[in-house]
Structures are given as structure tokens and as C-alpha cells.
Amino acid sequence: MLKPKKLPLRMCSGCREMKPKRELVRIVRSPSGEISLDLKGKAPGRGAYLCKNPECFKRARKIKAFERALSTEKIKVQIPDEVFERMEEELST
Numbered sequence: 001m002l003k004p005k006k007l008p009l010r011m012c013s014g015c016r017e018m019k020p021k022r023e024l025v026r027i028v029r030s031p032s033g034e035i036s037l038d039l040k041g042k043a044p045g046r047g048a049y050l051c052k053n054p055e056c057f058k059r060a061r062k063i064k065a066f067e068r069a070l071s072t073e074k075i076k077v078q079i080p081d082e083v084f085e086r087m088e089e090e091l092s093t
Helices: 054-062 065-070 081-092
Strands: 009-011 018-020 025-029 035-038 046-050
Touching: 025 065, 035 081, 046 054, 046 065, 054 065, 054 081
Parallel strands: none
Antiparallel strands: 009 018, 025 035, 025 046
């Protein structure tokens, strides 16, 4: 008997709900340090996930969830306002 395929789940950084990975948008910090949206979910680097809901984006930004998710022990991330504005613009389209 075949086992059903498991759906990968990820937690939204804004609402903190577990959702299927395909329903979320990935924010990625590339190995070179650039932060951007990864709409295909394949870009290399450290990632955080977010619902497509604008309220989740605002909440995650307010509680600095992206900075925590994209940081490591050695690399502390500070995200400039311009990057947030660009991400918000890309999410709204």
C-alpha cells in the first residue's frame, strides 16, 4: 500500500499559523546578503515564510520577525525601510 505524500508545512512569520508551503511567499537572504522575495521558493539562502495577507506582512515587520528568521549567530540582519517598501510593493502585485 502506498503512503500518501506529506505536504510540507511552514509557519507564517506574521500570523504564526502553519500552512502548506505552496500557499506562502518566501523571503530570502542570499549568501551575498541581499534580501528579496523568492516567489518560486527555489533561491539559495536562508528563508522566512509569509502569507499573502498584507496584515501578516505588517505584523511581521512590526515584531521584527524577518530580522530574527534571517539572522544567524554570526550574522545579524538589519533590514532597511527601502527593502520593506520594495517587498510590500512586490507582494501587492
